[in-house]
Amino acid sequence: MPPIGRLHLITDARPGRDALAVVAAALAAGADTVQVRVPDDATDREAYELTVRILAMCRDSGVTCLVNDRLHVALAAGADGAHVGADDLPVAAARRILGAEAVLGATARDPQTALRAVRDGASYLGVGPAFATRTKDGLPDPIGPAGIAAVARAVAVPVIAIGGITATRVPDLTAVGAHGVAVVGAVCDADDPAEATVELLQALGEPR
Ligand SMILES: Cc1ncc(COP(=O)(O)OP(=O)(O)O)c(N)n1
Ligand SMILES: Cc1nc(C(=O)O)sc1CCOP(=O)(O)O
Numbered sequence: 001m002p003p004i005g006r007l008h009l010i011t012d013a014r015p016g017r018d019a020l021a022v023v024a025a026a027l028a029a030g031a032d033t034v035q036v037r038v039p040d041d042a043t044d045r046e047a048y049e050l051t052v053r054i055l056a057m058c059r060d061s062g063v064t065c066l067v068n069d070r071l072h073v074a075l076a077a078g079a080d081g082a083h084v085g086a087d088d089l090p091v092a093a094a095r096r097i098l099g100a101e102a103v104l105g106a107t108a109r110d111p112q113t114a115l116r117a118v119r120d121g122a123s124y125l126g127v128g129p130a131f132a133t134r135t136k137d138g139l140p141d142p143i144g145p146a147g148i149a150a151v152a153r154a155v156a157v158p159v160i161a162i163g164g165i166t167a168t169r170v171p172d173l174t175a176v177g178a179h180g181v182a183v184v185g186a187v188c189d190a191d192d193p194a195e196a197t198v199e200l201l202q203a204l205g206e207p208r
């Protein structure tokens with residue numbers, strides 16, 4: 001199975017964002033996993049074409065490339081795996097589709113959901129929102145480092161904290177068992193996405 005990195009860059013699905021430029025900068029700075037996440041109203045063709053381009057960049061950098069939600073796009077493009085949440089295919093169904101060797105991430109906000117996802121074949125868990133985020137609407141209240149800790153204690157697979165993560169907040173998350181973090185705004189909203197990536201890697205104890 002391809003490696004599950006510690007700094008997951010999720011592409012920014014908000015309007016007017018240049019995903020390719022940010023991914024290029026983050027990869028050059030050492031981001032070790034990219035998740036392609038497109039707006040819900042993007043067509044499959046748009047999702048596929050973006051994934052093919054980002055996957056090529058990830059391959060050049062030896063970095064794991066995942067696709068959010070759309071497993072058929074992940075398979076068609078030849079990506080390393082996918083990430084599913086409560087509104088997507090169930091984890092067990094996603095695992096059947098992707099096969100045993102693919103990386104399969106699942107969203108879990110509590111230990112019970114986390115244990116079920118692992119039983120059903122998740123390779124890692126996206127756990128959050130750790131903190132308040134401006135990137136996605138409709139999320140439950142932040143669970144904080146304590147919520148991340150509760151899930152990390154319950155499972156043996158890597159826990160990737162998500163939601164409102166900044167470099168300053170990373171140590172509070174790794175201290176309670178997070179393997180890594182997934183970010184949108186910390187890199188995509190930065191004046192210098194490469195520098196922001198370096199700061200996150202340093203906070204993770206992964207200096208280049
Ligand atoms: C690493 C990671 N964790 C959580 C999510 C959220 O997935 P989901 O709950 O399916 O929500 P959408 O991203 O599909 O809006 C994620 N994408 N990645
Ligand atoms: C896509 C997503 N999912 C979340 C969850 O908690 O399930 S939080 C989130 C957005 C993460 O963006 P930022 O790093 O800008 O807060």
Ligand SMILES: [Mg+2]
Pocket residue numbers: 068069083084085086087088
């Ligand atoms: Mg989803």
